Amino acid sequence: MIEAENLTKRYGEVTALDGVSFHVERGEIVGLLGPNGAGKTTAMKILTCFMPPSAGTARVAGHDIFEAPLAVKRSVGYLPEEPPVYPELTVDEYLAYAGRLKGLGGRDLKAARGRALDRCGLAEVAGRLIGNLSKGYRQRVGLAQALLHNPPVLILDEPTVGLDPAQIIEIRGLIRDLAREHTVVLSTHILPEVTATCQRIVIINEGQIVAVDTYENLSQQVGTSRRVVLRVRRPGPELADRLRALDGVLAVDPETDGAYRVESRQDRDLREEVARVAVESGAGLLELAGVAVSLEEVFLRLTTEEKEGAA
Amino acid sequence: MSRVFVIAAKELRSYLVSPTAWVVATVFLAVTGLLFYNIVAWYSLQSFQLMQFGRGSEGLNVNRLVFEPTFHNMAVTLLLLVPIVTMRLLAEEKKARTAQLLFTSPVRLGEIVAGKYLAALTLLSGVLLLTGYMPLLVWAYGSLEWGPILTSYLGMVLLTGAFVALGLFASSLTENQVVAAVLTFGLLLGFWLLGWAAQAGGEEASILEHLSLITHLEAFLRGVVELKDVAYYASVTALGLFLTHRVLDSNRWR
DSSP: OEEEEEEEEEETTEEEEEEEEEEEOTTOEEEEEOSTTSSHHHHHHHHTTSSOOSEEEEEETTEETTTOHHHHHHTEEEEOSSOOOOTTSBHHHHHHHHHHHTTOOHHHHHHHHHHHHHHTTOGGGTTSBGGGSOHHHHHHHHHHHHHTTOOSEEEEESTTTTOOHHHHHHHHHHHHHHTTTSEEEEEESOHHHHHHHOSEEEEEETTEEEEEEOHHHHHHHHOSEEEEEEEESSOOHHHHHHHHTSTTEEEEEEOGGGEEEEEEETTOOOHHHHHHHHHHTTSOEEEEEEEOOOHHHHHHHHHHHHHHHHO | OOHHHHHHHHHHHHHHHSHHHHHHHHHHHHHHHHHHHHHHHHHHHHHHHHHHTTOOSTTSOHIIIIIHHHHHHHHHHHHHHHHHHHTHHHHHHHHTTTHHHHHHSSOOHHHHHHHHHHHHHHHHHHHHHHTTHHHHHHHHHSOOOHHHHHHHHHHHHHHHHHHHHHHHHHHHHOSOHHHHHHHHHHHHHHHHHHHHHGGGOSHHHHHHHHHOTTGGGHHHHTTOOOHHHHHHHHHHHHHHHHHHHHHHHHHHHO
8 A cells, every 4th residue: 555665855964764665555554663753754744745755756555656646645644743723713614624625525525524523532522613622632633634535545643642541542442443444554652552553563763764563573573582570479589599590591680579570581481480489489479470572672672773783 | 616715715714713804904994094084184175275266176086186095005004914914824834734734635736825815815805895985985975987996996906916926925935924924024015115216217217117016006096907017916926826836845845
């Protein structure tokens, strides 16, 4: 659905994007992940034909962004970082305007408006001025605008920023729902968001792609160790020593509240043995869990490794 | 409905729900009304004195003595107020990031420019139309020729169109509305004052005079529609719109 080839964008001296290529298949949810200023928004602005790249090209829904920008715009719904809403219009008026800009009219427009209002939970504020709505509602109005013409591709720039936790869960659910009929690209710097919604992750740092894969693969690739966290009733140095004696254990870090973090080699699953040791030592095992390397760590390692490589 | 009208309708709505349009209309009508009153008062005094000398008032042409200066005053007032109307057209959208909706919708740049232009011109033409009470009053209590009045309004609308196009251009250059307004004011005043340079005389001066926004209004106010004047205002308008289009297009490549 989306084929970005070698996208490069320079703002004067600054290179915001540097040879970025990635593909998104129909019906996928792909997360663009990166620190602030990594080039996520720039990539999205190029894919939505808001601005052309300095070099490279892209095809969105089968249309070239240079040759058929209007066709690309017709097949893309875009929610920018800042929802592009007019405070002086009501939600209903705004959606009518956005719909007409996108070429809807008459009965189609009315149906599209009703559907977007329903989907984004805006029905009860439809008659209110957008200027009087909270940030969360404005974000939803922006999303409703993106969905309005039922485009095959949705590009959402930080869709959950400014929402409260309940709304975030709601919007994530909505995005997963949407992915059944749409291809979704969303950007975020909030890591759990990616694990919660996306099938594939594109990690961007300083304008370059550092990694493209599923979350599971990425964490395996990056993880050099496995972890088991256990909590016991009666912690003591003896237990730590016995854990350290196990084959394959790299480190044992005692933490507060009688918890221990046991690191082992990647190829060894120590959960069973750790449990046995804990029970035999009579420390009173309370909890035990295998911990995957978190996305934060994957992310940090990938983005810092890249820097070291460049330096 | 064509996209141009979609955009124009939305812009007009935004004008009408904001206080700016109402304040501009009120100030325009108050200032031009006051000036009109002064001119009419002066005109009746003159007529009265003439009648006292027993010459009758046929010699005093109400079109020339009342409406020519009145339309002149309107043009000067517009010069001051048009920047306030046009400053928000593109600057506000850029500042509020709503431009992203426009520029990522399947709409051509030309349609955006035309829609914005049309909205401001419609608003200002509406305000101009409200000054129609002036000739109606004079017509009700005296007599006047409607021909020159109609050509004057045509000239005023053409002048306003040129003003708005230059204002739209200034608004495309910045995301700061005050900067856009000051820039527009400077552009309009500059074009206006070119006419004064003509007083210096000489070849160059007459070229400058032809470039002036005000000199081309004279014929309209006397009831004459000349092709060169219409062409002049149309060219300035086209230039403003073209430059706006170029600026919007080139901004994308930065």
